[in-house]
């Protein structure tokens with residue numbers, strides 16, 4: 604299939620683009636490189652441009668004769684979205700609308716996009732199914748839920764066939780150490796812990812130790828980025844015109860921040876200097892997926908289940924690339 608991948612120079616986007624290319628698809632990446640990396644686009648064509656620019660989108664969809672679009676390009680930090688909601692509504696919602704309009708005009712109906720576990724509200728359930736109540740606690744989560752709604756409306760009115768993937772916490776790097784996570788600034792837990800464990804590294808700040816969880820720190824479902832890439836492939840092939848489906852992508856196992864700290868200490872062999880800080884706005888106590896829908900409907904299974912193994916891949920990348928992609 605000829606596939607346009609927006610945000611394909613980013614973390615999950617880059618892994619998915621490489622995964623699909625290896626599976627024989629023809630990939631064109633559209634990325635403005637505001638947070639992505641040229642070196643993350645190993646195969647295919649990279650077009651540097653803005654998903655919010657209708658002319659760029661229209662021309663590119665025609666030039667690459669796309670049959671499907673996988674849409675990653677977005678602003679992705681929960682904390683930042685609380686401080687700068689305008690940026691999030693524009694980059695995530697307005698730009699996606701521009702992209703979808705371009706697709707419909709060009710007759711392209713197949714669409715997979717990055718939604719998020721941040722669409723769910725606080726819940727007492729151990730794991731969240733896709734029909735659990737949504738109640739985003741941050742502008743970031745609200746923008747993702749709004750995009751899901753737009754996609755449903757486009758499915759009904761214009762025949763769009765889509766899958767919305769609600770990622771839980773993407774983590775890890777390629778086992779060969781060639782590709783990994785490189786955000787600037789880095790806000791994510793595992794890379795921050797790895798940096799803190801290095802000599803002279805900045806002390807790790809634990810955002811709240813008084814959450815209603817077993818050890819008082821937040822619980823998340825860490826899913827390896829290669830498993831996320833595989834989920835995109837499975838759902839893309841299953842898209843049917845006029846139908847939309849939401850899928851959780853997680854392992855179904857939760858780990859608290861304190862457990863992740865211990866895992867990082869085991870993997871690196873160094874203690875993580877740590878201090879407790881106030882809760883971060885927009886966080887929730889627990890987010891763990893029930894991934895049964897993806898399992899049962901599309902036979903997706905996470906290949907990575909063990910937290911230490913996932914952290915090991917991140918650590919290998921971090922050691923080989925202390926400055927990330929170096930750009």
Ligand code: UFG
Pocket residue numbers: 679680681719720721770771772773790791792793795807808809810811821822823860883886890
């Ligand atoms: N945390 C800290 N200190 C840090 C960084 C993180 O204590 O320096 C904690 C957070 O408070 C949270 C956990 O570690 O409890 C994980 O935080 P991340 O920032 O790594 O990830 P989030 O859970 O906030 O968000 C990620 C993605 C979102 C996605 C969400 C779904 O960034 O895009 O997972 O769970 F929506």
